[in-house]
Amino acid sequence: METSLPWLGRLTAAPSDADWRRLVGDYGPLFAGWLARAGVPPADRDDLAQEALVVVVREVNGFEHRGPGSFRGWLRRVVANRARTYFRARRDAAPAVDLDALACDDTALSRLWDREHDQFVVGRALRAVEHDFAAATWRAFVLQAIDGRPAAEAAAATGLSLNAVILAKSRVLKRLRAELRGLVD
Known part of the structure; x- marks a missing residue:
């Protein structure tokens, strides 16, 4: 595994197939978990998580690291926006969480996302470097x-x-x- 350039740098600069697989493997389950918390039914959850990953893939080159937590905050907003779009299209369902609070940087819900994101990513990193x-x-x-x-x-x-x-x-x-x-x- 290359260590000279962190994974995020490789993803935004010159991603390999392994980098994309890692994005899907690392963030797909995290996204699906938060979509479940938002109230997205199991039948739609994986598809919506994939849609969020497509947005990340499409827009990651425009991502600018602007200080601590900027990447996880950007990801949080991508997931919140996909969930908003989902619930707007389904007038018979409402989100189980405040998606505006999830998208904001300093709310209890966004802080919970940040903690869970960091625990999730650190756990994945530990498994990745162990070998x-x-x-x-x-x-x-x-x-x-x-x-x-x-x-x-x-x-x-x-x-x-x-x-x-x-x-x-x-x-x-x-x-x-x-x-x-x-x-x-």
Whole structure:
């Protein structure tokens, strides 16, 4: 996996088939979950999530990173707008959430989206980079960074030196930061 340019940069500059597959794999389930929360029936949810992904694909080149959270905010607005369009076309149904509040940057609903987005994306990033590291390195990282165990305890559990587990955590965190740049900051 290329680390010199973060995924978002590749997606907006020179996307590969793998970048597009990642977009669909990473964001399709997140979009579908929020569309479910908005009250979109299961029969229409996947199609509407796909429509939102098509908008992202079509318009991502025009996306400008304008500070922390701008990409997730842009995605949130894309999903809210697709849901608005859906409910406008179906006068017999109303959204289960305030789509205007979802589209705004500083509401309880948008903050919930932001938290869930970040948790979702970090989880996907963890799974994506895990295979870039030896099993002992990954275990040392998980013990320290995720489980909150002291480095000495991680060293004892993995059989690595104290220095090796400290370096393992540092290397994995550096790789994760590169992977997540622009997505959760």
